Each structure stands twice: as C-alpha cells, then as structure tokens.
Amino acid sequence: xxxxxxxxxxxxxxxxxxxxxxxxxxxxxxxxxxxxxxxxxxxxxxxxxxxxxxxxxxxxxxxxxxxxxxxxxxxxxxxxxxxxxxxxxxxxxxxxxxxxxxxxxxxxxxxxxxxxxxxxxxxxxxxxxxxxxxxxxxxxxxxxxxxxxxxxxxxxxxxxxxxxxxxxxxxxxxxxxxxxxxxxxxxxxxxxxxxxxxxxxxxxxxxxxxxxxxxxxxxxxxxxxxxxxxxxxxxxxxxxxxxxxxxxxxxxxxxxxxxxxxxxxxxxxxxxxxxxxxxxxxxxxxxxxxxxxxxxxxxxxxxxxxxxxxxxxxxxxxxxxxxxxxxxxxxxxxxxxxxxxxxxxxxxxxxxxxxxxxxxxxxxxxxxxxxxxxxxxxxxxxxxxxxxxxxxxxxxxxxxxxxxxxxxxxxxxxxxxxxxxxxxxxxxxxxxxxxxxxxxxxxxxxxxxxxxxxxxxxxxxxxxxxxxxxxxxxxxxxxxxxxxxxxxxxxxxxxxxxxxxxxxxxxxxxxxxxxxxxxxxxxxxxxxxxxxxxxxxxxxxxxxxxxxxxxxxxxxxxxxxxxxxxxxxxxxxxxxxxxxxxxxxxxxxxxxxxxxxxxxxxxxxxxx
Ligand code: M6R
Numbered sequence: 001x002x003x004x005x006x007x008x009x010x011x012x013x014x015x016x017x018x019x020x021x022x023x024x025x026x027x028x029x030x031x032x033x034x035x036x037x038x039x040x041x042x043x044x045x046x047x048x049x050x051x052x053x054x055x056x057x058x059x060x061x062x063x064x065x066x067x068x069x070x071x072x073x074x075x076x077x078x079x080x081x082x083x084x085x086x087x088x089x090x091x092x093x094x095x096x097x098x099x100x101x102x103x104x105x106x107x108x109x110x111x112x113x114x115x116x117x118x119x120x121x122x123x124x125x126x127x128x129x130x131x132x133x134x135x136x137x138x139x140x141x142x143x144x145x146x147x148x149x150x151x152x153x154x155x156x157x158x159x160x161x162x163x164x165x166x167x168x169x170x171x172x173x174x175x176x177x178x179x180x181x182x183x184x185x186x187x188x189x190x191x192x193x194x195x196x197x198x199x200x201x202x203x204x205x206x207x208x209x210x211x212x213x214x215x216x217x218x219x220x221x222x223x224x225x226x227x228x229x230x231x232x233x234x235x236x237x238x239x240x241x242x243x244x245x246x247x248x249x250x251x252x253x254x255x256x257x258x259x260x261x262x263x264x265x266x267x268x269x270x271x272x273x274x275x276x277x278x279x280x281x282x283x284x285x286x287x288x289x290x291x292x293x294x295x296x297x298x299x300x301x302x303x304x305x306x307x308x309x310x311x312x313x314x315x316x317x318x319x320x321x322x323x324x325x326x327x328x329x330x331x332x333x334x335x336x337x338x339x340x341x342x343x344x345x346x347x348x349x350x351x352x353x354x355x356x357x358x359x360x361x362x363x364x365x366x367x368x369x370x371x372x373x374x375x376x377x378x379x380x381x382x383x384x385x386x387x388x389x390x391x392x393x394x395x396x397x398x399x400x401x402x403x404x405x406x407x408x409x410x411x412x413x414x415x416x417x418x419x420x421x422x423x424x425x426x427x428x429x430x431x432x433x434x435x436x437x438x439x440x441x442x443x444x445x446x447x448x449x450x451x452x453x454x455x456x457x458x459x460x461x462x463x464x465x466x467x468x469x470x471x472x473x474x475x476x477x478x479x480x481x482x483x484x485x486x487x488x489x490x491x492x493x494x495x496x497x498x499x500x501x502x503x504x505x506x507x508x509x510x511x512x513x514x515x516x517x518x519x520x521x522x523x524x525x526x527x528x529x530x531x532x533x534x535x536x537x538x539x540x541x542x543x544x545x546x547x548x549x550x551x552x553x554x555x556x557x558x559x560x561x562x563x564x565x566x567x568x569x570x571x572x573x574x575x576x577x578x579x580x581x582x583x584x585x586x587x588x589x590x591x592x593x594x595x596x597x598x599x600x601x602x603x604x605x606x607x608x
Contacts, residue, residue: 002086002100002602003027004178005195006069006159006169008214009186013068014058020188020195021051021072026396026596026603027100027191028074031085034058035096036068040166042096046071046085067169069159069189071098074602077106078123088127090134091119095141095162097133099126100191101155101176102607109151125154133160141165142213145172146226149209155353155606159189171212176606177351177379180204180212180219182233187214192604193236194394201236205377234377238393250595252397252489256581260445262402263574265391266409267441271434277417281387282370289421292342295322296367298330298358299346300605302400302484303372306407307346308477309573313411316570317425317433318418327354328608330361337365344370344414348395348403349604350378357608359383372410374403388414397596398603399489401581404481405444408574412437436568440575443565447578454562454579455586457544461515462490462590468506468516469496469580470536472529475519478573482517482580489588489598499532512540517580519546520554521564521572533557546576 003024007013017034025032032054033046043065045057051072071086078084087096103109106125109132114120118131129148136147141162149156155175161168171178171189181188181196181203188196189212193203206212209224221229248254270279295314297307304326311322320342325335327345331354337343343362347355350373359380363369371384374392381387390406416433419425461467467486469479479496486494497506499518510516516536520529533543534557545558549566564575588595 002074003072003191003195004069004098004100004157004159004189005191006098006171006189006214007186008067008169008216009183011066011186012063013065014063016188016199017068017070018051018055018058019198020190021070023194023197024072024191025051026398028072028602029597030073030075030080031082032070032072033085033087034068034070035087035089035098035161036063036065037161037163037166038063038065040163042089042093042161042163044087044089044093044096046087047082048080048085067161067167069096069098069161069169076102076607077125084122084124086126088122088124088130090130094164095130095133095137095160097126097130098159099129100157100606101174103128103152103156104154105152129158133162137162137164139165141168142170142211142222145170146211146224149174157191167215169214171214173206173210174208175353175356175379178206180206180214182219185216187219189214197236202233203236204231205234250397250585252399252401252585252595255395255397255402256578256585257448258393259402259405259578260441260448262390262392262406263409263441263444266406267413267437268391270413271437273434273438277413277420279388279413279417281389282414282417283386284368286421288368289418291340292320292368293340294342295320296330296335296337296341296343296362297322297324297346298327298343298355298362300327300352300354302404302481303346303348303355303407305477305481305484306404306411307344308480309408309474310344310346310411310415312474312477313570314415314418317415318422319424320418327352327358331358335362337362337367339366341367342370343367344372345380345384346372346407347378347380348374348400348407350375350380351604351606352380353606353608356380356383370414372407374406396603398598398601399485399584399595405574405577409437409440412571433568433570436571439567440571443567443575444578446565447575451582454582457560457583458586458590460542461492461583462587464492464515466509466514467492467494468510468514469494469519470499470502470516470532471496471519472499472525472532473522474570474573475522475529475576478576478580479517479519481577482584485581485584486587488601489584489595490591490593491599492587499529502532503535507535507539510536510539510541514541516541516543517546518543518558519576520551521546521548521576522569524569526551530554530557546579548572
C-alpha cells in the first residue's frame, strides 16, 4: 500500500526517484509524485494516474536537485486525484512529506491544527503530518518529526524534507516497511529493496520507531528517544534481474514459469533423500512440538488459500487440530490461545498489516509463532519466533503465483517435520511424501511445457460474467485460489464452492451455458465429485474438468479435461493450481486487462 523513496547524494535525484518508484508501483498506482530541494527551495510535481504521467511532467520541469523524496499511491483516504497525491506540504510549502500507512487519529489532529489556523487542501490523513512537523519545528527537522510522530497513531513510513533545514532527509517507520540504502557518498530510502537495488546492495532494515537522518556526511540512525542506534548492514544477495520481466510480457507469466525453480529452491537442504528433515529457521524442541494442542493458521488472500491446504495436510500428517482464519477476522474475535498454541502466519510480503496484528495478538497471549514468508527481514519474519523462508525470489505481479506454490511447499515440509518428530505416520509414508515433494518441480515444468489445451478454454471464459469453481477437500482449497486468480486480474465474477455444498443454495445460479471448472484430483472422493459435476451438467453447465492422468472416466462427465501428471493426492494442489493460474492469466490478457497491476489492488497491503 503506497511506496516511498528518497535520494540524497551527488547525482540528480529525479531519475533515481522515478526509477525507484517504478519498482514500487506494485504497491499502488493511483497517483505518484516527487518533491526535491532545488536550491534549497521545495519543488513538487505530482499527479493522478500511473507513473508514466509523472514522468512526462518531470521531463519538462527538469530539476537539477540531488535531494528528493517520492511516492506512489494506493488511495485509502481521499479519492485518487492530483490534490490527494503525495508529497504533501505545509502551507508555505517549506516542508514536504511522503507517507505509507494510515494516520488513524488524523481527524483529531486535523481539528487541533485547524483550531491553530492551519489550512488543509486535501482529503488525506497524510496532510496532518507536514502541518504537525511545521507546528513543532524549532530549527531542526528530525526533532520536529520526532515530536510529530509522538502525536500520531496508526502506521507510517515517512520521508521528510524541508527548506528550513535543507541538505537532509529524515525518515522513520512504524508498522510500515522502510529500508535505507547505503551507497558511496549517497543514501536512499525505500519501502522495499527492489527500489534501491539498481543503486546499492547494502541496506539497513529499520525497526519500528527508528529515525534516520541522511545528510552528505552520512546516515545516522536514532531510536525514538534520540539515542544513536548501531545497526548491521544487510547485504542483498539476490539479483536485480529477479525483479525484472526478463523477456516475458508480464511479471505474472514470468513468475508462473519460475515456479519449478522456486519449488526446488524452497525444498533445497530441507528435504534431502534419506535424511531427516532440517528447517534452519525453526528452533522447536521435540517436547515443544509434542506439547502443542492446537494450530492456528492465519493469513490473507492467496496466503490464506495456501493455509486451507495447510490445515488439511497438518491434520492428516501431524495429527494436530488446525483452525484457519483470515487475519482480519482473527484479530477481532478474541481467539482462544494458550501457551500450547502454535500459530503459523503466512505472508508473502511479511508486511500485511492484518497478519502482523494477528501475530502480535497471539504472541501477547503466549502462542508460539512460525512465520512463512518470502521476504527476508520483513516485519513478520522479525517478530515471529521461528521463520520458514520460501525461496520464491521477488514476486512483483500483484496476483500471487510462485509465492503461493512455495507456501504450499513450506506447509508440506512443516507438517512432515512435525509428523517425523511426533512419529504420527509410518516412516515409509514419510519417505514416500519426501520423494513426491522432490518430484514436484519437474511435474510443474511438465505442465508448463504444454499449456495449449488450457488456453483453448480462454476463448469461452473471457466472455463470461460468472464462473464457478468446484472441488472437494484439497481440490476445494485449490478452487478458492483459482477463483481468486480469475477475479482479481480479469474482473470476471467467480466463486469457489465445495462440490457437496452447491446443492444448499448456489446451484440455483447454474443455468444453460454457464462455465464451471471442476477439480477432481482426489481419488478417495472422485466418485462423489463426479456426482456433483453431473448435478451442474444436468442444469446446462459447460464443465472444464481438472483430473489426474489415468482417470479418463472423467471425460464421460465433463466437456473438456485438462490432465495433471500423476502424483500422491495430498500433493496434487501443487499441480492443479497451475492450469488455473494459466487460465486466469490468458483470460485477463484476452480481455485487455492490466495483468500485473489490476485495478484497486496493491501487492503489499500494509493498511488495515
Ligand atoms: O503479502 P501477503 O501474502 O500477506 O498478501 C496477502 C494478500 O494480500 C495477497 O495474497 C493477495 O490476495 C494477492 N493479490 C493474491 O493474488
């Protein structure tokens, strides 16, 4: 949700800010803007719409400044418009601020400031910040920002510049991500690492309430009481190419094709043939694992859908009851948690506000927290007790694909690890699943090597207003994800239902010619699923079946079938999701949608 950048050094700031914003557009793209200190005078360019609009504007202004801040917005308070775009300034435009997060008490602050004569021009929560900084300014920018943040409730990552204290960028974070790039005689701020990776591989990962003052003399980091903080530099080892499209038309397609590698990387060193499972970031003893009487899986969106698979797998292998919940629901329902509760928080970005809040709540109540995340050093990874990193590499497309598949792998490994420690299933079965896991990368590559059959379905689906996804058990979990993929990037209404549940209401919506995508990969309930498919066929549905090779019977019931390679049914989600990703992707392309940046969405949801 929103991305911020900043630059201070010997070079022209504008191109560096624009390049950084380009890497953060996945966080929001309703509007963008920059502010630079041009001869100690603040100059702002900002406008509604994509970054390309801003690029045109800054070309004509041609700022020479070497200090500046920038922002790309996902609107929360106030519609996307020029005036609501960041940076926001105080009245005389001597202070400029970029902000990612939400100031929850902005109405109170706004009224307080208005009573003192401050005038507001936008509808945003952010606009209170430059006015507050102005109110507290007594000659030193960091002191004013520190005082202002003490009054602010909510979440923020801020970049602040002022012509009253020039030659300086002040940055601070609370519950919104912020990294500081360290270059040679230059420094950067950014909401995420890819935004600075073109310039430097050395970054500081800021903790909550740490302040940074950047000047030409270097970077100083303070805690909230202005004590200096000595921080370790984090050296980024992955390549900038990983965050580029590399010849693919869209990041989403590139990321779909990166799945075989992502699976392999996530398994590497954790699952080794003939050896016990090793998970480097998880430090639970046998007694602790045996002591858990309940597991909560908490996540949002696609991560939640991986958790639905995780519930099934952990219960089946490790024999512990698992409850799964949306983080946004969990945090407000007073959940029952004890010191025997294990919580697994799943989040690609590791920054999702609801998931982070749920983690904190459970931790306060004594739960042990395992984070499954793709981003090293993210807030969720830092606050959890144990971390399982999925090695998917940077995921840029808003629609998650390779992160989802590696979350599944993480959940299989954790479930199997617990089963191995607790001795809940036979060693032969454990070994069989390990072998199955090691074959998955190749199986996904095989599916991706021939996608023509699934593409033929695009011709029909792209014209639809509604599409239904059906499945039972693990197939239902995958149906949820397939449905979300289609709706978020192609804007076609879709719903996922457990096959047996349809007859309790939703079947009323099935009529002649409607498209139903039916997953039937689970052998033990194959016949039950076939009965459910017949129910919709009888009512005129056109059905695409997803089944495992060796089950030609399915063809008697459905209109078209896409086969996935044979695999143990428990591992089938890793295969069956792939045709659904492909179908969603090509449907969105066919409709001319902006696949990587679907409307109203952002990659990282750091607001509640
Ligand atoms: O970064 P997270 O995994 O915590 O993100 C959770 C959801 O916002 C995310 O999965 C979202 O649903 C994706 N757009 C789905 O493709």
